[in-house]
Amino acid sequence: MEFILEQDIMTLYGKLHFVLFEVSWMNWILNFEMNVYYIHFGKIPSLMKEFRLDKDPLIFLNTYYHHTDKASAKQILESGKILKSEEKYGDAVGGDGTYLTKLGPSHSKHTIAKNNYDGTTARFYEDKVNSGKTDVAIEFKMAKGTVHDHSKDLKRDVHRYPDNVDLKKVTDLKFHVRGDKGLRTFEPQKK
Numbered sequence: 402m403e404f405i406l407e408q409d410i411m412t413l414y415g416k417l418h419f420v421l422f423e424v425s426w427m428n429w430i431l432n433f434e435m436n437v438y439y440i441h442f443g444k445i446p447s448l449m450k451e452f453r454l455d456k457d458p459l460i461f462l463n464t465y466y467h468h469t470d471k472a473s474a475k476q477i478l479e480s481g482k483i484l485k486s487e488e489k490y491g492d493a494v495g496g497d498g499t500y501l502t503k504l505g506p507s508h509s510k511h512t513i514a515k516n517n518y519d520g521t522t523a524r525f526y527e528d529k530v531n532s533g534k535t536d537v538a539i540e541f542k543m544a545k546g547t548v549h550d551h552s553k554d555l556k557r558d559v560h561r562y563p564d565n566v567d568l569k570k571v572t573d574l575k576f577h578v579r580g581d582k583g584l585r586t587f588e589p590q591k592k
Contacts, residue, residue: 461544461545461546462542462543462544462545462572463503463542463543463545463548464503464505464540464541464542464573465501465502465503465540465541465542465543465548465560466501466502466503466504466505466506466538466539466540467483467499467500467501467502467538467539467566468502468513468517468534468535468537468538468539469534469536469537469539470532470533470534470536470537471533471536471537471578472533473537474536474537474539474576474578477539477568478576478589481567481568481569482565482566482567482568483499483539483565483566483568484499484565485497485498485499485562485563485564485565485566486498486499486500494519494551494555494559495549495551495554495555495559495561496561496563497563498549498561498562498563498564499561499562499564499565499566500517500559500560500561501548501559501560501561501562502516502517502558502559502560503558503560504516504558505538505540505577506538506540506577506579506584506586510530510535510536510579511526511527511530513535513538514526514527514529514530514534514535515557516557516558516559517529517534517535517557517559518534519555519557535579536578536579536580537576537577537578537579538576538577539574539575539576539577540573540574540575540576540577541566541568541571541572541573541574541575542571542572542573543562543566543571547562548560548561548562549561549562549563568589574588574589575587575588576588576589
């Protein structure tokens, strides 16, 4: 067997030690040995598995951001949930769900506003920035397979989780808050 790649990957189930030995490109099948570290249970099983990246996306985590204003961020922190947008209120272009992006706080407020809102004028985006809609970026990791990617259809970086996001069920939760003194980041304690 030919050794190709070794890498640690964070997944929904913990840390996955990924050792890729050979690839069958015809079937998109990867054969690898993996060790899954169950942090909560202290078990370290070793598995041999044939894995299809195109069929089993649930174990891979992506980083997503939900941008909002400071008052809404406080409510999200207190409730432990990001509430979904609903089509009946006119703010769910891809259907009911919690809208996310992969654009984080390193992007400007204007870039975030242009990405997250589907207005047509510069004034529309300016109003979103001025009203604070880009002041807080809530960062977390979720299983890639649970989030719908609407980027191709909308020509923007837009992703949608089909329900409310329960912050107790995500990993690596951080709040990035923009203010007069720059960007502050904090990691809330899980309840």
